[in-house]
Amino acid sequence: MELERKFMKNLEMDLTHRIILIEPTKSTYRRQYKLSYSEKQELNKQVDELLKQGFIKPSSSPFNSPVLFVKKKDGSMRMCVDYRLLNNNTVKDKFPIPRIDELITCFGGASVFSKLDLMSGYFQVRIAENDMEKTAFSTDYGHYEWVVMPFGLTNAPSTFQRMMNRILAPYLNQFVQVYLDDIIIYSKTVEEHY
Numbered sequence: 001m002e003l004e005r006k007f008m009k010n011l012e013m014d015l016t017h018r019i020i021l022i023e024p025t026k027s028t029y030r031r032q033y034k035l036s037y038s039e040k041q042e043l044n045k046q047v048d049e050l051l052k053q054g055f056i057k058p059s060s061s062p063f064n065s066p067v068l069f070v071k072k073k074d075g076s077m078r079m080c081v082d083y084r085l086l087n088n089n090t091v092k093d094k095f096p097i098p099r100i101d102e103l104i105t106c107f108g109g110a111s112v113f114s115k116l117d118l119m120s121g122y123f124q125v126r127i128a129e130n131d132m133e134k135t136a137f138s139t140d141y142g143h144y145e146w147v148v149m150p151f152g153l154t155n156a157p158s159t160f161q162r163m164m165n166r167i168l169a170p171y172l173n174q175f176v177q178v179y180l181d182d183i184i185i186y187s188k189t190v191e192e193h194y
Contacts, residue, residue, distance in 0.1 A: 015124075016157045018090040019131040019150040027062040028085040032138050039069050039077070043139050046079045051144075055123055059145035061133035080152060081137045082132060087154035103177045103184070110186035112193040121181035124191035125149040 035043065050056040065086055069077045106160050107113075118124075127135060127146055135146040135153070157180060164178045177184045187193040 015133070015163055016126050016128040017153070017156065019086070019134045019153065019155070021134075022089050022091055026089055028089055028134075029062065029064045030066050030082070030085050031064070033065070033066045033068055033082075035069070042069065042077045043067060044141065047139055047142075047144065048155045055148045056144045056146050057132075059133060059136045059143045061136035061143065061145055063134050063136045063145075064143070065135075065137050067137050081135070081150060083135075083152040083154070087135060087152075090154050093132060093155040093158040095162045097157055097161050098177075098179055100179065103107060103179060106177055107184075107186050108174055109188050112187050112190050114185040114193070116183040116185070118181040118183070122151060122156060122160060123148045125163060151182070 047056070064085070065081045065083050068080050068082055070080055072078050086138060126148055132145045135150060149159065153157060160180055161178070164180070164183070165172065168176050168178055168183070172178070175185055175187055177186070185193070
């Protein structure tokens with residue numbers, strides 16, 4: 001019960017992603033890239049699903065970043081938004097991302113490990129209300145903006161690492177290490193692990 005209270009207390013924090021512009025009056029707009037027929041079909045399918053899940057919403061933003069697709073290992077297509085123009089005008093968040101080699105040294109004499117990989121972890125972080133318009137992208141059928149944090153934003157890794165560090169703060173370097181959406185639980189014995 002004590003562990004649960006500590007964990008829940010850590011969740012009671014502002015977990016929004018901010019996009020602070022270097023030039024606040026400059027909206028970034030880039031036309032949509034040419035997509036093949038099958039990519040357009042896939043885009044419409046993925047946008048419909050994102051709308052149903054409440055991850056995006058219709059937009060009238062002056063911002064726009066183009067969509068492209070990357071083929072995943074399993075052959076399916078991952079929708080990506082090319083935020084390079086927006087990222088170039090974004091103040092960089094300097095929150096430290098851990099170095100893997102340094103995380104490994106924290107394991108000490110541990111011999112039992114569990115790895116948790118958070119599914120769609122970025123989608124657990126909301127975009128700050130005033131910054132949603134900056135994430136806008138278009139399809140042939142509409143203009144949309146993200147409600148949750150998508151991949152591709154320059155500060156997304158820092159925001160996510162900050163969130164994970166806050167949530168797991170009481171346990172970091174005791175029996176937990178976190179690298180973005182990968183959580184490692186470690187112990188010296190099986191009994192200690194469970």
